[in-house]
Amino acid sequence: MLGFLRRDLILGIDIGDHSIKAVELRVGGERPVIVNAGLIAMDISAEREGEMMRALKELLGAMKPKAKRAITDIPSSDEMVIMRTLFIPEATPEMSEEQIEEATRSEVEQQDYIPYPVDNALISSDLLGEATVDGQKGVEVFFVAVHKELPEARARMLKKLGIQPLAIDVDVLALARLIGWMGIPSEEDVAVVDIGATKTSVFFYHDGKPIFYPHIPHGGNELTEEIVRELDVEWSEAERMKLELDGETAREVLVGSRVKEAIMRAMERPQGLLQALRNLFEHYTADLPAPQKVILTGGSSQLPFIDDLLLTKLDLPVERVSYLDLFDVDDRCDREMIKANQPLFATAVGLALKPALRVGR
Ligand SMILES: Nc1ncnc2c1ncn2[C@@H]1O[C@H](COP(=O)(O)OP(=O)(O)OP(=O)(O)O)[C@@H](O)[C@H]1O
Ligand SMILES: [Mg+2]
Known part of the structure; x- marks a missing residue:
């Protein structure tokens, strides 16, 4: 059976x-090739699980991918996903991967790090290195724990659509995989800011390694909500207005400026996205050197003026993620569409690059 699957896709x-x-990647050659890419918005007022299934079915129907194996994700913002750095006393870097995993699991259990029984958790760990805490030697480990029901539900959904789930990852880890794969020199400190719909994820590269922060609960949905309120329009109309900010006719320019005002108002609230980002950066730079630049990604980073806003608020150079030069793009694929939407597709590309949390491990 597996012999019939296109293993390179x-x-x-x-x-x-x-x-x-969704991004379909051909791997195994000199450079990965993007052979197919597509996206579909979900109806956020519909019941979540059913709508996810409906939308994914429609997307796959439109894309008609040849790949029959997929890696999908769960959001880091789910309360059942726990990611953190952990000190394991008496452990050494010489221990085998299995021993480190075992030690992590027992430390997670003893310290009550997760809000559900450890038997229900899938845990993966990465050795960060030796550390000494309160005079005691040990190792530091970065661990991710998820309640196994989350990846299992995702896997069931893919199987129903005839797709074999190869791995289930956490969205922010997939993004970090892409950024790491793009190559961050170890002497360079970089911040990555992923502005999605309901959350903004932030991590920093220091010494060539990512340092993750808890997500900020702000994103594009609240900008759309503000447009709905201010311009008294339906949600779908407000979404469209947000995406088509740079119209050319006099009327479009007028509406565009009102839309922009509404977006700015939402972002500049005392508890809004910009201030939350600033607080997070201040927290980070209290201990570690300021990053040399900010890489922006996620759909909401495609707002035309957001880079300037962040430059002013964070006082750091800001650029949108740009990875397409490292890929070939198949002729049948709309290169310009992907190029214009690199921030939107970044996490999907990171997912396709390598599995992380394996189903059923
Ligand atoms: N060109 C654009 N200009 C402005 N906003 C955009 C643009 N394209 C997408 N967005 C907004 O980006 C958001 C979706 O981004 P993204 O796809 O990264 O989020 P998500 O992954 O679905 O959500 P989350 O990561 O929060 O779970 C929406 O609010 C959408 O309106
Ligand atoms: Mg996202």
């Missing part, structure tokens, strides 16, 4: 709160 399916993004 893999789908990365990023299921966000707002939309599903």
